[in-house]
Amino acid sequence: MAYLATVHRERLAGYWTVAWALLLARYGWNATFLPFTDTWVLVVALVLRVGFSATVLAGAFALRGERFSAAAIVAISLVVPLTGFGIATAVGNSQITPLVSMGAMLIMLALAAWRLATAAGLPAVERIATATALATYAVLSVISPRLDDSTTAFQVVTLGTWAAQLITSFGLLATFLRISHDRQVSSHRTMESRLTDALGGFVQLCMHCKSVRDERLQWQPLERFVARRTSSKLSHGICQDCAKEHYPDDWEDIQPQSA
Structure with missing residues (x-):
């Protein structure tokens, strides 16, 4: 005692x-x-x-x-x-x-x-x-x-x-x-x-293909991961920086026209 x-x-x-x-x-x-x-x-x-x-x-x-x-x-x-x-x-x-x-x-x-x-x-x-x-x-x-x-x-x-x-x-x-x-x-x-709650907000992404690792430690596409957890749906597009870097020949056609 x-x-x-x-x-x-x-x-x-x-x-x-x-x-x-x-x-x-x-x-x-x-x-x-x-x-x-x-x-x-x-x-x-x-x-x-x-x-x-x-x-x-x-x-x-x-x-x-x-x-x-x-x-x-x-x-x-x-x-x-x-x-x-x-x-x-x-x-x-x-x-x-x-x-x-x-x-x-x-x-x-x-x-x-x-x-x-x-x-x-x-x-x-x-x-x-x-x-x-x-x-x-x-x-x-x-x-x-x-x-x-x-x-x-x-x-x-x-x-x-x-x-x-x-x-x-x-x-x-x-x-x-x-x-x-x-x-x-x-x-x-x-x-x-408390540790679980603190780490629950972190999502592990593949540094190359951007796949997501879920709670079962399984890798799945980002689109499927988001669709299963939210009401939002992902669609694909291309931002201006990536378009200029990867498609320089078509840059003039891709960039938005100014009014």
């Missing part, structure tokens, strides 16, 4: 590349600081989580040809966790801080999955499979932190989350490759059409 974003300038692939980078950053952050003992460490993890969701949603908007500004992504990533922290501080319940971010994440990923599933121009199997995997990942990501690490349920949910991530990644990669390929094919066809 990073290749498509940089080389082919696919804006939607750029969004999803950033989203997966934020996901890996959150995994690294969690592996380093879990369990979270400081509030700021938790807030940073939530910023990465919400930023991932907002960027995925931006990619879904880009897939539909719509724009989602980078400033909006940054604003959502910061405002949602800080709002949750503010509410938790006001009511004296620290559990509200992650719940607000989890809820926002679930809503944004569900919206992204819906927009992906209903995107026109893509095969139904790719759209539905990728959207289903993304929605499954959203639900399992919200459930996973609420489970005890030592339980079987946690292991099953974690495995399901990883599987959903893998399916989503392959589905998105296939989608972006298809979009990039289709755009290249469309661009080549447009170029060929």
Whole structure:
């Protein structure tokens, strides 16, 4: 996806590349600081989580040809966790801080999955499979932190989350490759059409007998070529220059009489 974003300038692939980078950053952050003992460490993890969701949603908007500004992504990533922290501080319940971010994440990923599933121009199997995997990942990501690490349920949910991530990644990669390929094919066809139109006005003439080469690459007399394509008919005459050059003895008789 990073290749498509940089080389082919696919804006939607750029969004999803950033989203997966934020996901890996959150995994690294969690592996380093879990369990979270400081509030700021938790807030940073939530910023990465919400930023991932907002960027995925931006990619879904880009897939539909719509724009989602980078400033909006940054604003959502910061405002949602800080709002949750503010509410938790006001009511004296620290559990509200992650719940607000989890809820926002679930809503944004569900919206992204819906927009992906209903995107026109893509095969139904790719759209539905990728959207289903993304929605499954959203639900399992919200459930996973609420489970005890030592339980079987946690292991099953974690495995399901990883599987959903893998399916989503392959589905998105296939989608972006298809979009990039289709755009290249469309661009080549447009170029060929314009080239054909540009060259369509040229007619190849034999430099000696003046026969014309038609679209089937067959040579035919100029008279027949013109008659088949226009309502005009050609008749033969001789111009004054040719008459003077080829029939000098009869030039006086051929040249038009002045009044």
